[in-house]
Amino acid sequence: MKYDLNRLSSAVRLALCAGIFSVAGAAQAQATTPDNPEPTGQTALPSKKDAKTLQSVVVTGSLIKRVDVETASPVVTLDRSTLTNSGKPVLGDVLQQLPSISGNATNPQNNSNGGGVASPLLEAGDGASRVSLRGLGINRTLVLVDGQRMSNPDINLIPPDMIERVDVLAEGASTVYGSDAIGGVVNFILRKNYKGAQFSLNDGISSHGDAKRHGFNLTAGTTGDRYSIAAGLDYNKYDETLAARRRFSRQQLYLSSGAVVPAGSSSIPTGRIQVPASIAAQYGCAVNSSGTSQVTLASGDGSALGDYRCRLASDTYNYAALNYIQTAQKRTNGFVLGSFNITDNVTAFVDAFYNHTVSSGQDAPSPVGTGDGLIISSSNPINPFGITFSQNPVAGDPNSGYNFQTRLTGAGTRVHSYTTNTGQVNAGLRGAFGQSSSWIWDASINYSHTKRDQRDTNEVDIPALQAAVDGGANIFNQADPSVGSLLSQGVKTPIYVFTQSTKQAQVDASGELWDLPAGAMQLSVGALYRKQFMNYTVSDFAVLNPVTTTCQILQEACGSPGRGSFDVKEIFAETLIPLLSDKPWARSLNIDLGVRSSNYSTTGTTTNGKVAIEWRPTDDLLVRGTVSQVFRAPNLNELYDGRTLVQPNLNDPCVGLSAAELAAHPVACQYVPVNWAGNSPAQVNTFYSGAATVGAKLKPEKGKSIDMGLVYDPDWLPGLSTSLDFWHIYLSDTLTAIQADTVVGSCFNNSASPYCSFIHREDNTSRQPGQVFLINTPVVNLGNLSTSGIDYTLRYKLPHFNLGSIDPGNFRAALNTSYTSTYNVNATPGQPGARTINYAGTFTPQFGNIARWRGTVTLNWDKGNWNAQWQSRYINHLTALNADAAISGVNIPVASVIYHSFQLGYAVPSIHTRFDIGVDNIFDKQPPLLYQNGSNYNVDTATYDVLGRYYWARATVKF
Known part of the structure; x- marks a missing residue:
């Protein structure tokens, strides 16, 4: 394209400025040293002379290689300094703070949801962080590594030190990347041509003296005339933190009839024991309409009737105190990035990484009783009541059918431990069709594999527990350690193993077709084949019986195996057509057309296209717009999940x-x-499952994504860049688990x-x-969803100035905001009584936190060997819907929150070492309460910080 040098320099400066700043913060400049001639995280703005030598690159959101990085797609870039300034050892903690991310997403603050859950990939407690752009859910956000999709979209699995930058595109991109890119894509761009070695140590602790973390990373690389290779090793460890360590989460809170009530479970270790009126009378207990009452152990070993008293409403068990507000986790990462120029026109490359994560969540000891099939016979020596406790009357025993419920504290807490191993390799050849040709090509194969081993310790095994009770384990007296030892024979450790893999082969080529009056017309074409596979296995004794709706252990931990695969064949093309150049009110006008046809073995063929416009009426202003068709094919879980019991x-x-x-x-x-x-x-008993499990068919979700915006980079105020984008995404035939009603x-x-x-x-x-x-x-195709809003950014690098003889250093500022105007959902279109609800500005368990406004303000400063950053993150107030447990339709206000963080760094060139310290949540802001209704620990852990003020430090040595 025939841009003049002024416009090219302006465009490149704007694009690079956008890379310097992001929602997570403006870039930090490291001190200039002989080993670090340019400030890390801040790319020097090119001069007009530099612009001539820039090479074209593929930008996120397009298949076309271009020099002008600012295109029709509104990409937010987080560079390396943005990632390191945060002080976060894992990428998820940085990405999930973007204003464009909202709704429900998992992170290490999500403790556990037990075994046999509906979707085996989405276990809470496994230490994962997943991204939900535009609040559309993690299944509608595509995660890429150098443009290649990850089979497991847990961004905590990616070694941070192998990443050069992160591109976040919050608009539909199905024509570029295929299925799932509805809310957008997160593309992790790998480091290239790294030279040298670096070792870093990090540590952190909360102001409460808990939530400790520490780790290290080592990266080394070298380059030559024909090769480049870099490798790294990373380790980090997070300690578990109990909910009892914070006031807001130490006990479960219910909003009931307008009052906040501290509550617990009626399944208590001393027993909730139903007895007839004849026994209740000796304690003075009130008798209900069924002629029975409830008692509980008061003292003694439970062998005599005198050891009991009437059970009170206040006799509850605080199960919440034993949950984690930060899961225990250890991660070890390794990566290798390499390339070799076989000839002047052909390069071989390989990008590989591996992650080993061990994590765990914790729940209180199991509640268990006659409702689970346990029987305590009247003839059992441990039973002083002379009646039989059983779910149903026992034939020949007129004094049977009384309920007994307890909490199995003697067996210990339930710990959900996960071992996750993930590897991904992308290798291939790339090259050019000769020195005189503009055409380049790429052929690659990609393989990724994830295996997660989940072990749930201390799940109650009913037959084994029955045998222990029949053998004399006094379940009435769990305070006795010897009883606990016997009852521990009544628990087992079910194992759930989830495996998923992706195999892909892709070829593509791009180059110039012919010259038009406004510049060269460009084309990119390609094809790929991908096969995805999943397998989910469950221990035999934990497999759900679809006839009895039970398994050998407690119903909550029953699961079902699932297995399946699909393959997809795709062809795609994109062309960039320059229409006008160097005309009055049209310094440039380009149209970008794209199309992708995808044939799935499960759902058939779908073809989707896009049209994008880039118009520069002046050098300073870019007007852009994209209209694209989007789709999401049903994933392996939605197709092949086994049955899971739900009881609505x-x-x-x-x-x-x-x-x-x-x-x-x-x-x-x-x-x-x-x-x-x-x-x-x-x-009633309902079975959630994938569609194929019940013989049902699915089709893809389909819709449109629209984005229109302005980018203004005025010559009259150097260093200023601002953008405004309107977005709208519409989906029909959404994939969702249907409700019994x-x-x-x-x-x-x-x-x-x-x-x-x-x-x-x-x-x-x-x-x-x-x-x-x-x-x-x-899972069925049912429902419509649409959301719309506005993104606004403002970035400014202040001109350098002096205060007399004092040089105050360099200052930069960034503002990034996202406003959600609508989030309209019709869950049952076409059904009687169906209606559309706007969830913008609300919290619900189903859709999570859809605050209307989110934003960050970041201030950066550097001078010599010093640098600092201050960041403020804002989440607007909202309304929690149906928050009262006793009164339907009651909504409550949820306050807005502002978090502040600070980072200070100092470089010591003589020893090639840099020191950084930081404080997150400086003012120890507590999360707003949402109570029990649809939230963990009474708060929204997917959105708000639960640890409080946090201190961290890092030392980095370069060799």
């Missing part, structure tokens, strides 16, 4: 109907008797509904005909 309440439309009304709904209300009273109990309601209103086959009721041979004993609730 069902609003059954078949309750209380006449014979004529039942006849009008023969499928949905099959076997339901006239004037039926409804399910008893109200909770939706299944039954859809079938009730349409006997031909495909969901009718998901309903299973007891037939006329049962004692409870019409009772729902199972509803399949798999």
Whole structure:
């Protein structure tokens, strides 16, 4: 393209300035030393002479190689200094603070959700951090390493020292990268031509004296005339932190009937013991309508009736105190980056990294009782009551069927331990079609593999626990250590192993087609083949029985194996057409067209295109816009997850109907008797699963992404850059697990509904005909979602000035904000009563934190060997929907939050060493309370800091 040098210099300066600054902070400049001639993290602005020698590069969001890095795609870049200034040893802690990221996402503050969860990839407690751009969820954000997708999108797995920068594109990019790039992409760009060696030590601790972390990294590299190689090793360790260490999380809080109530579980170690009125009378306990009451152990060993008293409402167990607000984790990373020029026109390359993570979450000891199948016979010597405790009456025993519930503290806490191994290799050849040709080519193969081994210690094994109780383990007296030793024979450690791999081969080529009056028309074309595979195994005794809805251990830890794969073949092309150049009010006008056709073995073929416009009416102003089609093919979990038990309440439309009304709904209300009273109990068994598990079919989510914006880089104020972008993303046929109410309601209103086959009721041979004993609730295509908003950035590097004879140094400032105007969801379009809800400015368990405003302000300073950074991060106030546990529809306000952090660095050139110290959350800001309703530890751990003020330090030596 025929840019004049003024415009090229302006464009490059703006692009590089955007790389210096980011939402995470403006770039820090390191001191100039013989080993570090340019400030690390700050690229020197090129002169007009330098601009002539710049080589074209592929920018995130496009397949075209270009010199002008500022394109139609609004990319936010975090360079190395931004990453290091944060003081964070893992990348997730930096990325998740971007204003464009919101909603639900996992991070090391998420403790645990137990075994056998719905999606085996998304275990809390595994130390992972995942990204949710635009609040659209982690499945709609694509994570790349040098443009190659990661099979496991946990960004904490990536060795930070192998990353040169991070590009974040918060708009749909399906034509460039394929499926999943709906909210956008996060592209980790690898370091190139690294030379030298560097060793760094880091340490940190909270102001509460906990949450310790420490680690080190070593990186070395060398380059020659024909080769480049760099390698590194990284280790970091985070200590676990108990929720009891913070006031807001030391006990679970409920908002009930307008009052905040500290609460706990009624499953207590001293027992919740149901006894008949004849026994309750000796304690003076009130008797309920069923003629029974509840007692609990007061003192003694529980062998005599005198050891018990009436159970009070205040007799609860504080399970929250044993959870972690920071999971325990250790990570070891290694990487190798290399290239070799085979000829002048052909280069071989390999990029490889490996991560080994050990992490763990913790839950309180298991609640267990007769509802889980445990029986304590009246003849058992440990039982002083003379009655049998069992879920149902025992034949031949008239004094049976009484409930018993306890907390198995004698067996210890439940620890969910994870060992995750991830490796990724991208290797291939790249080259040119000759010195005189503009065309270049690339052929690569990519392989990635993740294996996560999850072990849940101290899960109750009902048969083993029954044997221990029958053998004399006094479950009434868990305070006795000898009893605990016996009860520990009643627990097991189920193992859940999740494996996922990706194999890909890709070829592409790009270059100039022909010259037009405004410049050269460029084209990039390519094709790829990718195969993805998953396998999820569960210990035999933990496999869910779909008939009984139980397994050998407690129901909460039951899981189901899943296995499956798919392959995709894609062809893609993108062309950049210069329409005008060096015209009045059109210094340049380009159109960018892209198309990608994707054929999935599971869902067929989908073709998507994009149109992008870049218009520079003057040298200082870029007007840009992109309209692209986006899609997301169902992933392996959504297709092949095994069954997981969920037990929601069902609003059954078949309750209380006449014979004529039942006849009008023969499928949905099959076997339901006239004037039926409804399910008893109200909770019904539902099986979440992938679609293929129940024989259902899925299709891709599809929609549009629109982005329009301005970039202004005025010549009259050097160092200033500002941008304004409007974005809108719309999706239909969203992939989601259907709810039981939706299944039954859809079938009730349409006997031909495909969901009718998901309903299973007891037939006329049962004692409870019409009772729902199972509803399949798999992943289906159902729902529409759209979101829109505005991003604004302002970056300014102040001109250097002196205060008399004093040189105050160099100053830079950055503002980055994102405003969410709408987040509209219609969960059941086409269904009776369906409506669209705008979740912008709200918190819900389903969609998480969709605060309208998020932003950061960052100030940087450097002088000589010194540098400093101050950053403020803002999250707007919002409304927590349906927050009252006792009153439906009650919403509560959630306050806005501002976090401040500070970093100070000093370089000692004589010993090639740099020292950095920092404080995060300087003013020890506490997270706003959301209580029990849909949040961990009474707060939103995906959004707010839970550790409080945190101190860190780092020393870096260069060789």
